[in-house]
Structure formats: structure tokens, C-alpha cells
Amino acid sequence: QKEVEQDPGPLSVPEGAIVSLNCTYSNSAFQYFMWYRQYSRKGPELLMYTYSSGNKEDGRFTAQVDKSSKYISLFIRDSQPSDSATYLCAMEQNSGGSNYKLTFGKGTLLTVNP
Amino acid sequence: GAVVSQHPSRVICKSGTSVKIECRSLDFQATTMFWYRQFPKQSLMLMATSNEGSKATYEQGVEKDKFLINHASLTLSTLTVTSAHPEDSSFYICSARSGLRYSYNSPLHFGNGTRLTVT
Numbered sequence: 546q547k548e549v550e551q552d553p554g555p556l557s558v559p560e561g562a563i564v565s566l567n568c569t570y571s572n573s574a575f576q577y578f579m580w581y582r583q584y585s586r587k588g589p590e591l592l593m594y595t596y597s598s599g600n601k602e603d604g605r606f607t608a609q610v611d612k613s614s615k616y617i618s619l620f621i622r623d624s625q626p627s628d629s630a631t632y633l634c635a636m637e638q639n640s641g642g643s644n645y646k647l648t649f650g651k652g653t654l655l656t657v658n659p
Numbered sequence: 660g661a662v663v664s665q666h667p668s669r670v671i672c673k674s675g676t677s678v679k680i681e682c683r684s685l686d687f688q689a690t691t692m693f694w695y696r697q698f699p700k701q702s703l704m705l706m707a708t709s710n711e712g713s714k715a716t717y718e719q720g721v722e723k724d725k726f727l728i729n730h731a732s733l734t735l736s737t738l739t740v741t742s743a744h745p746e747d748s749s750f751y752i753c754s755a756r757s758g759l760r761y762s763y764n765s766p767l768h769f770g771n772g773t774r775l776t777v778t
Contacts, residue, residue, distance in 0.1 A: 551702075553700065579767075586750075586774065587772065588663075588754075588772045589703070589752070590769070591768070633702065633703070646705070647693075651702040652700075
């Protein structure tokens with residue numbers, strides 16, 4: 546079983562829809578949870594990060610973490626064509642001292658159609 | 660905000676030659692930088708952790724003699740792909756933390772990547 550599982554999609558939604566993106570993980574040592582957005586041929590851009598179970602909201606984006614179920618989600622409200630990108634979940638654990646190791650999911654390709 | 664600059668964005672080279680990729684932190688000092696590799700429709704795979712003033716730490720299965728990393732200053736790390744072969748063709752991305760350890764003030768910032776094609 547991979548440490549981080551993410552459905553690669555592709556996911557296609559109409560403009561204005563609510564998008565739900567999810568990842569599951571098996572490593573209970575993960576402490577920090579992030580969502581990155583990656584446009585084609587670009588580096589990942591950090592969207593959301595959290596370290597505790599519960600919800601965190603930032604504009605149209607809500608990140609949800611359920612540590613007991615080892616499940617994280619990203620919700621996008623009022624989706625826009627400009628949200629079309631690959632969304633990567635990422636999780637981080639302390640790998641010794643002040644070193645932290647980041648593990649990415651495979652990414653979900655999202656297309657928002659106008 | 661913190662910016663990581665990566666150069667070149669794209670490079671095509673012949674098999675057997677070496678290619679150097681630069682990663683710079685533009686407005687912050689980065690004691691640690693990370694080099695990732697990404698194949699089409701795949702996730703980012705950590706190759707190595709670059710530490711300023713000391714040797715890089717390579718992930719299992721990554722050849723340190725093939726992927727030379729130099730982190731000579733707090734704002735620059737370089738990855739040199741030596742004797743490149745077609746199977747080394749990939750998207751290489753660097754990243755850096757703006758702080759000494761992860762906190763709300765020191766997220767991981769990524770460069771825009773370098774697409775290497777070896778012919």
C-alpha cells in the first residue's frame with residue numbers, strides 16, 4: 546500500500562460547481578498536510594496547509610483533515626476555469642532532528658468548463 | 660512573498676553530455692533545498708536534500724555520482740546531471756524553505772521546474 550493515495554482523475558466540472566478532492570494515507574507519523582496546485586509545465590504552488598484535524602478555510606478553498614480516518618480533502622467552491630490544474634496533496638513527517646520529509650500524492654487533474 | 664527561481668526552464672542536450680540546473684532563493688536564505696523529479700502524469704519524487712555547506716542527502720535509488728548537487732551559498736543550489744541519457748529526460752523541480760523548520764511562516768516554495776530532454 547502506498548503511503549499516500551490520490552485518485553488521478555481526470556475530473557471535469559462545470560463552472561460554479563463545488564469540487565471535492567481527496568487523499569488517504571497510511572502513515573500515522575504524518576504531521577502536516579498540504580494541498581498544492583500545479584499548472585501545466587509549472588512548479589507546484591502551495592494552496593493550503595494544516596497540522597490538525599478539522600477544517601481550514603481560505604477564500605473559496607476549504608481544507609479538511611480527519612486524522613482518525615487518515616483522510617484529507619480539499620473543497621473548491623464556485624469553481625472557475627482558472628482553477629483548472631493538477632491538485633496534489635502532500636504530507637510531511639519529521640524524519641529526524643529538524644528534518645521533515647514531504648510525500649506527495651499522484652495529483653488529480655481538474656478541468657473546470659466555462 | 661518568497662520566490663524560488665529555477666534556470667533554465669527547458670534544456671535539450673545530447674546523450675553523454677552534462678547539464679547544470681540552478682535553483683535560487685530570491686528573497687530569503689535557504690539552508691536546505693530539495694530536488695524533485697516528476698514524470699508525466701506522476702507525482703513528485705524527492706531525489707535529494709541539498710544542505711548549504713555540506714554534502715547532499717540522496718534518496719534511496721538515486722545515484723549521487725550521476726546527479727551532482729552543490730549548495731555553495733544560502734541562496735543557490737545546483738543540480739548537475741552528468742553523462743545524461745534519454746532515460747534522464749524528465750521535469751526537475753527544486754524547492755526551498757524560507758525558515759529553519761516547518762512552521763506557518765516557513766512553507767515549502769517551489770521553482771517552476773526544468774524540463775530536460777536528452778536526445
